[in-house]
Amino acid sequence: MNQLGLGVAITGSGSATPAASLDNHRLSQIVETSDEWISARTGIRSRHLADAEQSLSDLATVASQQAIAMAGISPAEIDLIILATSSADDLFGTAGKIQAQLGALQAVAFDMTAACSGFIFGLVTASQFIRTGVYKNVLLIGADILSRWVDWSDRRTCILFGDGAGAVILQADERDRLLGFELRSDGTQNSSLQLAYEPQPQALLEGTTIAKGTYQPITMNGQDIYRFAVRKVPEVIEKALHRANLGVEQIDWLLLHQANQRILDAVAERLKIPPQKIISNLEKYGNTSAASIPLALDEAVREGKVKAGDIIASAGFGAGLSWGATIFEWGR
Known part of the structure; x- marks a missing residue:
């Protein structure tokens, strides 16, 4: 598929999950369910959950450090950081904070959102920057803390989600390995799976009303x-x-x-x-x-x-x- 003569290689990987885990037996103390019911329908037996002190940037930074080490480069050599997430610490973006925590100060950093497709969309996006010759070393992170947005009384959704981060390093190469x-x-079909904002009207002045609210559970x-x-x-x-x-x-x-x-x-x-x-x-x-x-x-x-x-x-x-x-x- 590469028409430009520049190749992409994936040379390092890393991952991180919170220490705390919640298995199906313990989950059944929160909501009416059972290990048998969950595992038979989903294959899931446990999930890791971030505590109140753990941020998305913390998990993403650990995963990124592992990927950078495996690739054999330094943070200073990274040109671009893409964070695929739907649960950023900051609605304005978290990639910049990860850049700072890594010390990758030469890198451009931005978030992108495509939910559970985010890593694949990010992989294709990162490869285009390399194929056009703009950047040589790209850090791609997929990370989410969806436990923040789960309704823990809804057994249809709370049994499914866990928290974690994974990262890869993509590098320019003579041979293209993104085939x-x-x-x-x-x-x-947007309504089939949502984490939607729910606005409430708030009048500022006569004839001027804005929407104030927050995101609702998944x-x-x-x-x-x-x-x-x-x-x-x-x-x-x-x-x-x-x-x-x-x-x-x-x-x-x-x-x-x-x-x-x-x-x-x-x-x-x-x-x-x-x-x-x-x-x-x-x-x-x-x-x-x-x-x-x-x-x-x-x-x-x-x-x-x-x-x-x-x-x-x-x-x-x-x-x-x-x-x-x-x-x-x-x-x-």
Whole structure:
């Protein structure tokens, strides 16, 4: 797909999760549910939750430091930082704070929001800066603390989400290892998964009224999202494979957004990818939104499962609705 002659390599990864975890048995003390009910429907058995003192920037900084170390560069060499998140510490953006905490003072830093598709959208965005020759070293972070926005009395949603961060380093290279991608959005289904602002009118003067309010807890139509994911994700992966001139049989690993084990299994089945090629860690972490793909990738790399040269088909999907896929070769 690269028309400009500059390649992209993913050379480092890192991840971080809060120390505190909440398993299904303890969650059943908060809301009417059970380990059997949750695990059978989602594959999730536990999730990590940030406490009141832990910030998104803290988690993202730890994950970034690990990725920078694996890539063998220094923070001063980073040209660009992209933070994919839907739960920034500051509504004006958190990437700049992470830049300061890392000491990456030469880097441009900004947030981007595409919910659970954020890391995939960020990966494609970061690669364009490298392919055009503007930047050589990009830090891409996916991080979310959605426990801030969960209704803990709603068992349809509170069982799903956990907190975490994952990061990768992308570097300019002679050979392009981002082999193909496809991104999609459908705003007509926006109401299926939302973290919506709810305004209340406040009169300032006669004839002048503004809206004051806050964001409301996450709402989701689980059946709609399931049907959307199992239909659209295989399609977008196939399109990305076509752009990469690869067949399904050439994929070493399937790395999906960690939303629900049933979705992971259904997508793999539709693509005829054997179960042993699925990377999954949502049993331990739940749905960490934009963090889920880089968090699972980092674990697989550090466990020695994913090796240099492995071809990974990765897809994110979620609110927006948005979805996308990338085909990339790990390492340099």
